[in-house]
Structure formats: structure tokens, C-alpha cells
Amino acid sequence: MSKIRSIDSPEYTRVGGSFRDPSGHVYRVGERIIRTVTKVGKQQFELARQSGIFDALIKDGRLLPFELIEKKSKGVPCGEQVAYELEVPTLPFVSFPYEWPFTALKAAALLHLDIQMSALEKRVTLSDSSAYNVQFLGTRPTFIDHLSFRRYEDGEVWAGHRQFCEQFLIPLLLRSLLGITHNAWYRGTLEGIPVAEFSRMLKWRHYLSKNILTHIIVQTLLQQSTEKTSLVLDKATASVGKVPVEAYRKILRGLRDWIVDLEPFRSTKSTWQDYSKDNSYRAEETLQKASFVREFAASHRPKQVWDFGCNVGVFARAALGGGAEYVVGFDFDQGALDGCYTCARADGLPIQPIVMDLANVSPSQGWKGIEREGLDARRSADAIVALAVAHHLVITRNIPLGEFIDWLVDLAPYGVIEFVPKQDPMVRKLLALREDIFEEYNWEFFKDRIAQRAQIDRVCTLKQNGRMLLSYVRRSKYMSTVGTGSWCSP
Amino acid sequence: MNGLLDMKPLAFRLLFSLFLLVTVLDFDAEAYIDPGSGSILLQLILGGVAGIGVVIKLYWGRIKERFSESSARPNNE
Numbered sequence: 001m002s003k004i005r006s007i008d009s010p011e012y013t014r015v016g017g018s019f020r021d022p023s024g025h026v027y028r029v030g031e032r033i034i035r036t037v038t039k040v041g042k043q044q045f046e047l048a049r050q051s052g053i054f055d056a057l058i059k060d061g062r063l064l065p066f067e068l069i070e071k072k073s074k075g076v077p078c079g080e081q082v083a084y085e086l087e088v089p090t091l092p093f094v095s096f097p098y099e100w101p102f103t104a105l106k107a108a109a110l111l112h113l114d115i116q117m118s119a120l121e122k123r124v125t126l127s128d129s130s131a132y133n134v135q136f137l138g139t140r141p142t143f144i145d146h147l148s149f150r151r152y153e154d155g156e157v158w159a160g161h162r163q164f165c166e167q168f169l170i171p172l173l174l175r176s177l178l179g180i181t182h183n184a185w186y187r188g189t190l191e192g193i194p195v196a197e198f199s200r201m202l203k204w205r206h207y208l209s210k211n212i213l214t215h216i217i218v219q220t221l222l223q224q225s226t227e228k229t230s231l232v233l234d235k236a237t238a239s240v241g242k243v244p245v246e247a248y249r250k251i252l253r254g255l256r257d258w259i260v261d262l263e264p265f266r267s268t269k270s271t272w273q274d275y276s277k278d279n280s281y282r283a284e285e286t287l288q289k290a291s292f293v294r295e296f297a298a299s300h301r302p303k304q305v306w307d308f309g310c311n312v313g314v315f316a317r318a319a320l321g322g323g324a325e326y327v328v329g330f331d332f333d334q335g336a337l338d339g340c341y342t343c344a345r346a347d348g349l350p351i352q353p354i355v356m357d358l359a360n361v362s363p364s365q366g367w368k369g370i371e372r373e374g375l376d377a378r379r380s381a382d383a384i385v386a387l388a389v390a391h392h393l394v395i396t397r398n399i400p401l402g403e404f405i406d407w408l409v410d411l412a413p414y415g416v417i418e419f420v421p422k423q424d425p426m427v428r429k430l431l432a433l434r435e436d437i438f439e440e441y442n443w444e445f446f447k448d449r450i451a452q453r454a455q456i457d458r459v460c461t462l463k464q465n466g467r468m469l470l471s472y473v474r475r476s477k478y479m480s481t482v483g484t485g486s487w488c489s490p
Numbered sequence: 491m492n493g494l495l496d497m498k499p500l501a502f503r504l505l506f507s508l509f510l511l512v513t514v515l516d517f518d519a520e521a522y523i524d525p526g527s528g529s530i531l532l533q534l535i536l537g538g539v540a541g542i543g544v545v546i547k548l549y550w551g552r553i554k555e556r557f558s559e560s561s562a563r564p565n566n567e
Contacts, residue, residue: 155537157529157530157533157534157537158529158533159526161529161530161532161533162526162528162529165529195528214532214536215532218532218535219528219529219532220528221528222527222528222531222532223527223528223529224528225528225531225549226527226528226531227527233527233530233531233548240540240543240544241534241537241540241541241542241543241544241545242537242538242540242541243533243534243536243537243538243541244537244538247533247536247537247538248537250536251533251536
């Protein structure tokens with residue numbers, strides 16, 4: 001995993017995003033992840049633990065399991081009054097809501113509401129509704145913050161309602177009502193999409209929806225009425241009015257029923273299936289590529305593969321079939337990723353779909369520039385698969401081919417890259433309306449550049465269209481030895 | 491009376507608050523950061539009569555001011 005600046009102790013390195021809550025922090029201790037519970041958070045943690053909510057949620061996989069470390073380890077961060085230390089499992093790949101496709105964000109939103117409802121049964125509630133408290137294990141969302149749970153007081157309002165709207169509901173509505181993806185906006189704000197800004201985008205016909213009227217329009221008007229006038233809603237005034245527990249549940253249930261029916265704008269169930277059809281059109285090529293990836297995975301048995309341009313996940317599945325343990329699939333085609341998520345979830349496969357533009361990957365950002373780590377800081381792949389990607393970046397985005405290859409080879413020790421020659425119909429299409437300024441874009445340059453940093457393992461020409469597949473093993477030093485790899489017959 | 495008001499449908503409560511906001515208030519004073527009050531007031535309205543009471547009480551001064559005199563409003567930061 002990545003390195004974060006040391007904050008308190010040379011052994012305990014605080015995770016960059018863990019600074020808000022005084023009731024505890026998350027630390028990396030070597031390869032382990034330790035969550036502290038401070039004296040501030042002790043009482044609420046004990047209460048939640050005794051309520052049985054942790055056991056119930058851990059049992060069905062909705063909450064990350066933890067182990068109490070009875071004997072406090074040495075090197076507990078100085079200055080922190082630690083009452084408990086919990087060890088939690090390391091996640092394969094940490095991701096953020098601005099990297100999730102619609103389908104994943106929807107699953108995370110439903111998980112959050114389900115946890116709220118289950119907690120309420122045990123007279124426990126969540127102190128906030130941060131989407132960053134949800135992480136994915138494959139396609140399965142899991143809640144990770146054990147310190148968000150606290151006692152529910154009779155009649156209290158749902159403290160996280162507005163945050164839920166901004167971090168879950170509105171990003172989903174943006175795509176569902178208006179056909180706009182949430183990712184770029186969310187990456188910019190980090191805290192979600194403001195209710196007031198979203199309400200300005202709505203059309204009059206949207207006002208006819210009871211849910212939109214309630215959670216967006218009226219909330220915005222009420223908010224403005226206190227922001228722009230002398231009205232002050234303080235705790236004492238608010239506490240006079242109660243939200244009975246049944247009304248609280250009704251709000252949660254209402255949101256759940258609404259969100260469960262949300263689908264991307266003008267999409268039908270068959271949208272992602274078109275991608276599969278498109279693949280089957282080139283069935284023979286796909287089979288050849290899949291078998292190359294499967295054999296590659298079988299020979300290196302990677303724990304984690306990063307599949308760039310994963311589309312609906314055909315080659316991610318091939319990698320798993322060959323013995324890879326976990327695949328993070330990157331693409332910027334949201335329709336394809338929604339299909340990838342839906343199919344992988346239905347089949348229970350450890351594939352984690354991520355929205356990413358390779359020419360503009362997630363940067364490290366937020367507080368001190370380390371709160372949310374960039375993609376480069378989260379390097380955890382043993383192998384990369386980049387099929388039908390390079391030509392898009394080089395010819396559409398003008399990324400120099402050599403730089404792209406160097407970046408890929410630096411990411412992981414093993415890899416498979418596809419080279420699409422200039423005579424290929426797809427490249428010809430990309431070049432049709434522009435000058436061909438890509439002299440370097442040829443097989444010899446491609447192969448030699450990889451050979452500068454890696455040992456070429458195997459090369460294969462696809463029968464149908466002359467595209468080339470190349471697998472390699474990275475060298476620690478950049479010595480040039482080309483062509484000792486095996487070749488499969490075209 | 492509690493029971494009677496509690497049974498009013500959601501639409502009544504929302505329309506009531508919309509009426510209150512659109513017809514009585516104006517939004518010309520300077521804004522300050524108050525992140526959650528819209529959400530809390532909304533939940534109080536959804537929560538029933540006690541909450542609606544709080545909302546009315548909160549706006550009462552404003553309503554009176556609106557209908558009684560046209561003198562300059564206090565400048566709030």
C-alpha cells in the first residue's frame with residue numbers, strides 16, 4: 001500500500017483522511033491497519049458494541065470485521081488517549097465515491113440506509129452519512145467506520161440527512177434525472193453535490209415528484225430561509241420539535257424505496273448488453289485475447305490485476321479464470337462499467353469497477369493534499385492488463401506512446417498490453433479527421449520501449465485483424481534484451 | 491388537536507411551508523454558513539405537529555415584522 005507522511009509516530013502512520021473524528025483514528029502499522037478508539041469515543045463505542053449492532057452487521061458482511069487488541073501495542077501515537085485498538089482487515093483497493101459507477105454508488109447508498117434502519121432497531125444511529133465510510137470488496141459495499149455508531153436519543157433528527165442527500169442521493173439523481181454523471185463534479189467538491197446547486201438544475205416537471213419536492217426543493221428553501229435572513233435555528237429551538245422514531249423510519253424507508261428504483265437516464269436493462277453483443281461480433285478475437293490473458297494470469301498468479309479499459313469485464317473474468325485473485329477494472333465508459341458491476345455482482349466475482357480517465361487519473365487531494373489518495377499513491381497491482389487502450393490515449397489524447405508504456409510498466413511487475421496497428425479500422429477512424437503526427441506509433445517502437453524496462457515474455461498476433469498482444473516481466477534495471485520470449489502462432 | 495394535525499398528509503405540510511417561505515419571506519440579507527438547518531427544519535415538518543410548531547415559532551417574528559411595519563430590517567451578518 002502507499003506511504004503517507006508520518007504524523008505521530010514512526011511506527012503508526014495516520015491515514016491521510018482520518019482526522020475529523022476525535023473519537024479515534026486509523027493508522028497504518030506496517031502492513032496492518034489499526035483503528036484507535038480514544039477516551040472521547042470510548043463510551044459510544046462500548047454502547048454500540050453492547051447493542052449487538054456490530055455482530056449483526058459483521059455477520060452478513062455489511063460492516064468490516066475487527067479484532068480488539070487486548071494488550072496495547074508499543075508505539076501508540078503519542079498525544080492520543082487511546083482506550084481501545086482495533087485491527088481491521090486491509091482492503092484490496094481503497095476507492096472513493098467519485099470513482100464509482102452509478103450502480104456501485106446506488107449499492108453504497110442502499111447499504112447506508114439499511115445500516116441506519118438496522119441500527120435504529122437497536123436504538124443506535126450513525127453520527128454522519130459520509131460516502132467515504134463505504135468501501136468495496138469486489139462489487140460488495142462494506143461499511144468501514146466503527147466509530148460512526150452512537151446511541152439514538154428519542155425524537156432526535158437524522159443528523160446525516162443533508163450529507164446523505166449531497167453524497168449519495170443527488171449524485172444518483174444527477175444521472176438518473178438529467179443524464180449527467182456525478183464523477184467529475186464529485187471529484188472537484190469531494191463533499192458531494194450541494195443541494196442548492198442541484199435544485200437550480202431541476203425543471204418544473206421534476207417538482208411534481210413528492211420525493212424531489214421534499215428532499216430537494218423544500219430543503220433548499222428552508223435552508224435559504226435561515227441562511228439569508230435573521231432566523232437562527234439553534235439546538236435548543238430544534239430540540240423542542242421532535243422527530244418521532246416512526247417518522248424517522250418513514251424518511252429512511254421512503255428514501256430507500258425511491259433509490260432502489262433509480263436507473264440511469266434513458267437507460268434500459270439492455271444498454272450494457274449491447275457491449276456484450278459488440279464483443280460477440282468479434283467473438284474469435286475476443287476468445288484469443290481471453291485465452292492469452294488467462295494463460296498470462298496462470299503463469300504469474302497475481303493477487304491483484306489492474307485491468308485498464310475493462311469494459312464489461314470480459315478480460316477481467318479471463319484473468320480470474322487463470323488464477324488472479326482480484327481485479328480492479330478501470331474504464332471511463334459508464335454504461336460499460338454499470339454492466340461490468342451488474343454482471344460481476346450477479347456472478348459473485350471479485351471485480352471492482354472504477355471510473356477513471358487514464359489521461360487524468362485521480363490525484364491526491366483534500367486536506368493537506370493527502371486526504372484522498374491519488375491513483376499513483378494506491379499502487380497495489382501485481383499485474384496490469386491494458387487491451388485496446390494505448391491507441392485511444394496516443395491518438396485521441398496525444399499522450400506520447402513511450403510515456404504511456406513507461407507509466408504502465410512502472411505500475412506493476414507483470415503486464416499484458418495490446419498494440420493496435422495503424423491499418424486497423426479503429427485507428428484509421430481515429431485518424432480520419434486529423435493529421436497523422438504519430439510517427440512513433442508503430443510496433444517496433446512499442447516493442448523496443450517495453451523491452452527497455454521489461455523482459456518480453458510472449459507476443460501473439462491476433463488472427464482476425466493483425467493486432468498484437470505482448471506480455472512482459474518488468475526488470476529492475478533498464479537493460480535491453482529483446483525477443484527472447486515465446487511466440488504463439490498467428 | 492395533536493392527532494388531527496398529525497394526520498394531515500405530507501403534501502399539506504410541504505405546501506404549508508412552501509406558502510410560508512414563498513409568500514412571507516424575502517431573501518435579501520447576507521448569507522452566512524449554516525450547513526444543516528434546511529435538513530433539520532424539513533425533518534421537523536415531516537415529524538409532526540410539534541415540529542411544525544417550532545417552525546412557525548421560528549418564523550413568527552418574521553411574519554409579524556412583514557405585516558406590521560415597513561421600517562428597516564436589522565442587518566444580519
